[in-house]
Amino acid sequence: MDTLADYRPGDFYFGTSRRTILGRGAKRTFTDSDVTALSEAVPAALEPGSLAVGVLPFDTAVAPGHLVLPETVRIAGPVQPAHRLPVGAPSAVRAVPEPVRHAEAVASAIKILKDGGLRKVVLARALDVDFDGGVSVEAILHNLAADKAGSYTYAAGLPSGRNLVGATPELLLSRVGGQVVSHPHAGSAPRSADPVTDRENAETLASSRKDHIEHAVLTEAIVETLRPFCRSLDVPREPSLVSTPTMWHLGTVVTGELVDRDVTALHLAAALHPTPAICGTPTEAARQLVGELEPFDRGYYAGAVGWMNSEGDGEWAVSIRCAEVAERSLRLYAGGGIVPASDPKAELDETSAKFQTLLRAMGLEL
């Protein structure tokens, strides 16, 4: 039973090293800008043994949360295809905004951060890619799985009829019984094909004060949000180096024991989102600055993607390293955390490195 080979646009797919989930069709659809309402309505509608799957946007003022109870759900073992599939023929690529404009936005953010009030803001940019014929979401998903591009390989149908597809390293929240886990990532460096440079990049990241500050702001926020829900929380004192085929990151595995098992995975994911990994601190001021400095809406980039069962268990990953795919075009997104010690050129390079996850899967070298 190959869930990946059976994936079709419009389906929901979520693959990890432990399992793959394929959801097709919709017995019921929940589309709501009030995520708290969603996190109450969805569990109430789940029959024993069934799953809800879907996406949360970056900002519910712009796009609604969208969950479905699929007509069919298939859960199978992990897959890692050996070959690659052709994605389509790109005819044009446009940066939104122009790279130099992104660096300017970062410079403005740094100035605002230095003036005080904000500790961190995450700024993103996009690449729009046109295709001569159609573009195959199936092939992008398949190639991301073949590349082992991230711990969570995903695709989800959106209310617009488009598809979100990506492979993220970052776990927002998982719940199994009373056990919750979050694996926030912040602090980044590119991988290199040269092993010596690759190791140097990792070591520079591991000892970078700027990246540790960026990371600490994030871990603090995760811990602060989870603490009231947990009787115990385990938080390593120092982050660890984690990697994807294209990026090094600093990551911290936070684990906790829930006080109340009625608190579902979706409820916790909604409470955590948007974390300072993809928005900033304080949240509201950062979200406003993102809106002022980015010349596009993020849609379902920097939101969450995942599933929950009738017990309230589930997994929600941070929807980064992704593209929103239309029939003959797609938009890729990449962002990075800005703190007062950030450098605009380095931040621009970081977004270019983060685009590589999807560009590789599309067979594009930029």
Ligand SMILES: C=C(O[C@@H]1C=C(C(=O)O)C=C[C@H]1O)C(=O)O
């Ligand atoms: C925002 C993105 O990535 C996030 C930002 C990171 C950073 O600023 O160092 C690292 C990992 C992610 O939490 C992205 O990939 O678009």
